[in-house]
Amino acid sequence: MTKKTEYSLFDDVCGFVDEAARHMDLHPGLLNQIKQCNSIYKFNFPLRNDDGTYETLTGYRIQHSHHKLPVKGGIRYSEHVNEDEVKGLAALMTYKCALVNIPFGGAKGGVRMDPLKYNANQLERITRRYTSELIKKKFIGPAIDVPAPDYGTGAREMAWIVDTFEAFNPELINAKGCVTGKPLSQHGIEGRNEATGMGVYIGIREAVGVEEDMKELGLTTGLKGKNIIIQGFGNVGYHSALYLREAGAKIVGVAEWNGGIWDEAGIDVKSLKEYQTKNKGFKGYSRGEFIKESKELLIYPCDILVPAALENQITKENASKIQAKIVGEAANGPVTQEASNILLENGVMVIPDMYLNAGGVTVSYFEWLKNLSRVSFGKLEKRYDMEKYRKLMSTIENATGESFTDDEKEGLISGASERDLVISGLEDTMVAAYHSMNKTRKDKNIKSLRTAGFILALERIAISYTDLGIFP
Known part of the structure; x- marks a missing residue:
């Protein structure tokens, strides 16, 4: 009997890199350097439970690429965390940042545990101990390695991390920049919570706006009327669904x-989220059909499928059954390399994770810049802009003899808030990256947007090494 080969996210990512490299002229030594992880830190630490018992937890922090510093990547709490998964996610961060032109190397971290089994006090002890382990080995710092939230973590955990880091580094004026995704009270940034989901929406919007591509798929342009299935209804899935529905x-x-909802008439996203928050699931929801085996929804009929949960969801086993014309990878690594090839052969457009979920790291970059500058976006110019617009409106009123209503004045005079500026920067980044990636796909005469994305990323990473004279 042939032993089943265990799935490897890192090997899958390297496979995507090798496929892109076939269309490039890269020095073999440079390609190997780009693919490998620069630093791998695995450690074990004890947790004393409230009843006096002890257990040992395993933590990871992996820095994939030092071609740019600091490195950047989330911290996840999950019982599925292992070295290969963290390596794969760290590698994806490298290529993601390069593709959208964010000046970070890639990293990732995690603790192998089920966060639902621990109370807030235990989670705080775990997070602070994890942070102290990173500090000991210099695996965290605003100029070294900047973590962020991921699966199983959020703003609360990031607040514990920055507080711990500041306690160890009281003299460091930029200490707040050691981590992003913090609460606003800890110098986080407006718009970070919904950033990844909004980036998913913008990316899909740009894809369906290209007429020749949609014609090839047999779809009309634009989001209006498109049927969409979302897998995963956490922060990313919820905000993706919300913005897509609003469009x-x-x-x-x-x-x-723990189950899904199917409703051809359309789902009220906010109502479903409220029900899920209150009832810890969808069972009993008054509208639509409850689907016990929720993974079956991946193969239900729709125009766009958005896997926004975990990796390895669309595989060679179910890829040929996918009925969607577009698969938008909101999660990291939801489509395996084998499945990606099957989808391409079947004429399905795959918008790759390395691009589509880059909204989070883009706004994290803005938060990091805010922490280094110690000035909120818009703080210096907002009042100046408001006064300028007020004078302009007064001039128009005097010239025309007409008056603006109070509501019109409020809408036209108000200067850009921090959130306005953040969302503007996010949109500009996502729009430019998509069309660069799609242009590369067409220039190289290849089917895969993913391959095109990796080509762009590899070109930019290679320049970082060659400009240093490390490789020819």
Whole structure:
């Protein structure tokens, strides 16, 4: 009997890199350097439980690429965390940052545990101990390695991390920049919470706006009327669904780990989220059909499928059954390399994770810049802009003899808030990256947006090494 080969996210990412490299002229030594992880830190630490018992937890922090510093990547709390998964996610961060032109190397971290089994006091002890382990080995710092939230963590954990880091580094004026995704009270940034989901929306919007590409798929341009299924209804999945629905799309299916909802008439995203928060799931929701085996929703009919949960969801086993015309990878690594090839052969457009979920790291970059400058975006110019617009409106009123209403004045005079500026920067980044990636796909005469994305990323990473004279 042939032993089943265990899935490896890192090997999958390296496979995507090798495929892109076939269309390039890269020095073999440089390609090997780009693919490998620069630093791997695995450690074990004890946790004393409230009843006096002890257990040992395993933590990881992996820095994939030092071609730019600091490195950047989230911290996840999950019982599925292992070295290969963290390596793969760290590698994806490298290529993601390069693709969207964010000046970070890639990293990732995690603790192998089920966060739902621990109370807030235990989670705080775990997070602070994890942070102190990183500090000991200089695996965290605003100029070295800047973590962020990921699966199983959020703003609360980031607040514990920055507080611990500041306690160890009281003299460091830029200490707040050691981590992003913090609460606003800890110098976080407006718009970070919804950034990844908004980036997913913008990326899909740009994809469906290209007429020749949609014609090839047999779809009309624009989001209006498109049927969409979302897998995963956490922060990313919820905000993706919310913005896509507001743009005119119809959310017909939502899948979670403990069941899903199917409703061809369309799902009220906010109502479903409120029900999920209150009832810890979708079972009993008054509208639509409850789907016990929620993974089956991946193969239900729709125009766009958005896997926004975990990696390894669309594999060679179910790829040929996918009925969507577009798969938008909101999660990291939800489509395996084998499955990606099957989807391409079947004429399905795959918008790759390395691009589509880059909204989080883009706004994290803005938060990091804010922490280094110690000035909120818009703080210096907002009042100046408001006064300038007020004078302009007064001039128009005097010239025309007409008066603006109070509501019109409020809407036209108000200067850009921090959130306005952050969302503007996010949109500019996502729009430019998509069209660069799509242009590369067409220039190289290849089918895969993913391969095109890796080509762009590899070109930019290679320049960093060659400009240093390390490789010819």
